[in-house]
Amino acid sequence: MLLEPMLSRLRPVRDLGEALQVALRDFVSLHGAEMGDIQLAGHDGLLRIVESLGVSREFLETFRQVSPTSGSACGQAARGGTTVFIPDVGLDPEFAPYRAFAARVPFRSVLSCPLRSPAGDTVGMISALSAQPFAPTALEMQAASAYAGALADVLARLLHGRNTADWVEARSASLLEATPWQWPRLALH
Template sequence: MNHPHNLVGPLEHVTASYTSAPPRPAHKVTATHTADQLAAWVAFSLDEPSALKTLQDAAEELRDVPELAAVLPRVAGAAMALVDAEFGNIQFLDPRDDSLVLVTQSGFGHEFLDHFAVVRDHHSVCGRAARQGTQAVTADVRDDQAFTPHQEIFRISGVRSVQSTPLVDHAGRLMGMISTHTSQPGRPSDQDLRIMELYGQLAGEVIARHLVGPGADDHPAGLPHNGTTLDQRLPLLGRTGSTNGSTQWVYRVDESYGSAGCRTYGVHPDQWRGRITTDSPDHDAEYAATLVARDLRAEWNIHRPGSARPVHIHVWRGWEGTHRDAAFTLEIQPDLDGRRHRAVDSA
């Protein structure tokens, strides 16, 4: 297998566009709904513990990588390994025009890289996945007439099948696409595709933090000597927390962590971190925290927690801040038997 590497020029160009581009509506996908994420993790932990362990190991490698330029080849390599693919690439969504810019690749020659350098074709696999906000798979590119403009490049490159999975952050914003390719026709198993969906959520959040630059979580900017930030107006708009009569609540569950204070709770940093939309004025921050507590209890009823230490559910209106400016904080602790739980308002 070829070693994945970045295309430095396109990577610097598209990441810089996150600061220079005017604000655009966030491109959202639906696959990151909190309930779906929880259900997926629970299902994997029950039915496919070895698959979950593989995914956790792949995600763990990304946590402490200091630069985006070092993260991306690891993401591409892990994705190829997860679905046993021979080729792979990562594209970033350019916020200026919603095109997909190829920034990392493995296994391709210059013909493929030139042809797919910037994708605006919604009929391609990656373009279709970006437009629909869901994973897209083509078992044999030669059987689909939509790929007629790309057939010569596919033949030169030895590509017969493709899958593209969205890279999304914890709020559901589309950051880009991770695609894998094989030289033989065929479709990855449903399990492999679901693993890729979950990995797209994990890797997408890591990528988003690097693009955002230094913030509340003290994650460094991505590119050396060329750190980039997402549009600074987006958090300011988000802090209002209201859209068309609905309210956006952002939550995070923290646990105590030695002398360092606390860390995000869960098997990966963003399992218990997300967004809840409410439509009723009676559904306040306390209500949102109660929903999260309910999901925590559901998981604890299935899996015995590793400790009886309390966790804190922090809820903010519109945009995540620090625990000090949370609109509501709830402390909840599992009992030692892993079946009964008590909740205490710590605000």
């Protein structure tokens, strides 16, 4: 099954930063996407990017903090508490405020899965974005949701005893302070 190799890489990780990197790389690869991010809730309940792959500084600034009321894929997923797949952001009515931005990046398809606490609260989001439309199979959608659940458990373990909201704020700010050469670049073929 698709999920087992991913879980075998994630579960033994003991470092929070490494867990985020492993999770995002595997999640993006699962869907054949080029970009992705992981967001966690800050003090104010807004989702903040704490890990990214293949995105630009402009992307980090645009989606630095996302409200569940926004029309972004992660906002829609947070609001509904379920996985959201947008096959073409140019056609999604709720995504309309971000269409011009998505065309510049570019990305067309987005899959966002909520990270839910053991109590069932949405504490974050993991998303994969692709410049080309993609259509996850039913098996890939199941694997994505199950993986998001496993990632939420790993993050709960690694964040235990920390002031999570303070960590989220600091990590989000550090992503924006990083120099551009530290960000992965999209390979153009």
